[in-house]
Amino acid sequence: IASLVVEGQIMRVFVHHALKAAQPDLAIIDGEAAISGLRMIKSAEEIAALREAIAISERALERTLAGVRAGQSEAEIEQALVQALFAEGAEDHAFRPIVAAGDNSARPHAKARADYRLRPGDALLIDFGARRHGFCADITRTVFLGHASDEAQAVYDTVLQANLKGHAVTRAGITAHEIDDAVTAVLEASPFADRIRTKTGHGLGREVHEAPYIMRGNHQRLPAGTVFTDEPGLYRIGGFGVRIEDDILITETGCVSLTSFPRELQVLEC
Structure with a gap:
């Protein structure tokens, strides 16, 4: 050879x-460039596998949130989430879940703590996904326990509007730069611009992070069949963070959200 x-x-x-x-x-x-280019456009079978992984994830999240109460630790919720994923049919989790409450939710890649107990008013950020037929889901939702402060509601609405902007602008032929620029512009125009910490998203498939990377400066054009994450967030260090993440399929006429879990602000009884 x-x-x-x-x-x-x-x-x-x-x-x-x-x-x-x-x-x-x-x-x-x-051969990374050639392989990632081939992977980027998903076949009908691959899209079906992604849909299944996402559906499993959403059922697991619904089960997990139904059991969340003040006084639990992040680690306990993470354990319940993983159990729910397997109970719903996951082959594995796509990555170790992020389960972060209170000030930990302001860390975009936080690890669950065993020594912090959830309190009324806390943000609870959960970023996770099932693996099914070798394909990964990647979903984030942020909820609040008991009540959401005025600040929390304003931040949440800003992130939601940025997330929806990503849906609105996406179409075949758009560049990764253009998506990130549109989404980030919503955050930058808000009173919370100093809380921006991350890019908008990344490709999704057999790997939880793959091409294309949805960021300013990446002028790669995205064809129909591309699946990527739309995950804007705002994070006040020492306070709380909010992230809303959907898995988006680009079509010839626009895009489809493969994620259907409610995006609206949820306040859990505690």
């Missing part, structure tokens, strides 16, 4: 070293 094409972002370093040690003249070529 003179050359070998590999997925550069996935190949482990020790495998690379072993191949070169066994065959020093072997040309190892990073």
Whole structure:
């Protein structure tokens, strides 16, 4: 073998070293760009698998939220969520869930705590997804316990409007830059612009993070069949965060949200 094409972002370093040690003249070529381009446009079967993973995730989230009460820890809720995912038919979780309440919800990639107990007024951010037939769901919803303050309601509405802007502008041929620019502009025009911490989203399929990356500066045009996450958020460090994430399928005439779980502000009894 003179050359070998590999997925550069996935190949482990020790495998690379072993191949070169066994065959020093072997040309190892990073085929990431070609492979990600092929993966980006989903077939009907792949879209069906994504729909199934998302439906499982939404049923699991509904079950989990029904049991949330003040006094629980984030870790307890995470455990209940994972159990619900498997009970609903997941092969695995697509990634370790993010279950974050109170000030932890202001950390975009928080880890669940065992020593923090949920309190009335807390934001509870849950970012998670099932894996089904090898394909990943990725959904985020933020709810509040007992009541939502005026600030919480205003922040939530801003994030919701940004999320809906992503739905509204998406169509075949749009660039990743244009989607992120439209979504982020809603956040930037609000009184909470200093709370922006992340880009709008990323591609979704066999990997939970894959091309295209929905960010300013990425001028890649997105064809019909692309699936990506629309996940604007606002995060006040030391306070709380809100993120709303949907999985979006680009079509020839616009887009379809594969996610159907309610986006409106939810306040849970506690």
